Amino acid sequence: MRKEVNKLGQLSTDSRFEVDRRLLDKEWEGQPALFLEYAEQLAETTAEVDELKDRLEKVKADLDLAARDDLAAKAGKFTEAMVSSWVSRDERYLVALADLREAQRKAAILKAEVQALDQRKATLENLVRLHGQEYYAVPTTTPEDRAEYNKTKANQSVRKAMTRRR
Numbered sequence: 001m002r003k004e005v006n007k008l009g010q011l012s013t014d015s016r017f018e019v020d021r022r023l024l025d026k027e028w029e030g031q032p033a034l035f036l037e038y039a040e041q042l043a044e045t046t047a048e049v050d051e052l053k054d055r056l057e058k059v060k061a062d063l064d065l066a067a068r069d070d071l072a073a074k075a076g077k078f079t080e081a082m083v084s085s086w087v088s089r090d091e092r093y094l095v096a097l098a099d100l101r102e103a104q105r106k107a108a109i110l111k112a113e114v115q116a117l118d119q120r121k122a123t124l125e126n127l128v129r130l131h132g133q134e135y136y137a138v139p140t141t142t143p144e145d146r147a148e149y150n151k152t153k154a155n156q157s158v159r160k161a162m163t164r165r166r
Helices: 021-074 080-089 091-132 143-165
Strands: 003-005 011-013
Touching: 021 080, 021 091, 080 091
Parallel strands: none
Antiparallel strands: 003 011
């Protein structure tokens, strides 16, 4: 989820994940396309991670062979630890590893964003339920209704006071 720093220096989430309860119909209309966008990005990034894992394995295998040849020519005898150390210091291995880690980081962020969109969907569902139950309804009264209510309330108070005096 992309975050921005607002004027107060606080982190605020990307507005695409926020819900405007006054525009539930528009929010629902945009939800599937928004979810699909992020799900497709996640699938592409996951495929990239898999490709980079394969590339890292190939680089590692190539370097392993080169390390064995180099160490055999220089030292004659060598251990697996020596080969592993030789491979892990090579620039090609380090670049492939860094590329893989960056892709894994992007995939993790996209996975969190897809989960946030699932939460957004649940939020929309609950807001629609609340709207259907008129949770956000604002009572409206006319001045005449308000006067009648106040008059009735005053009469009740008077009756109560008279009942107590008896």
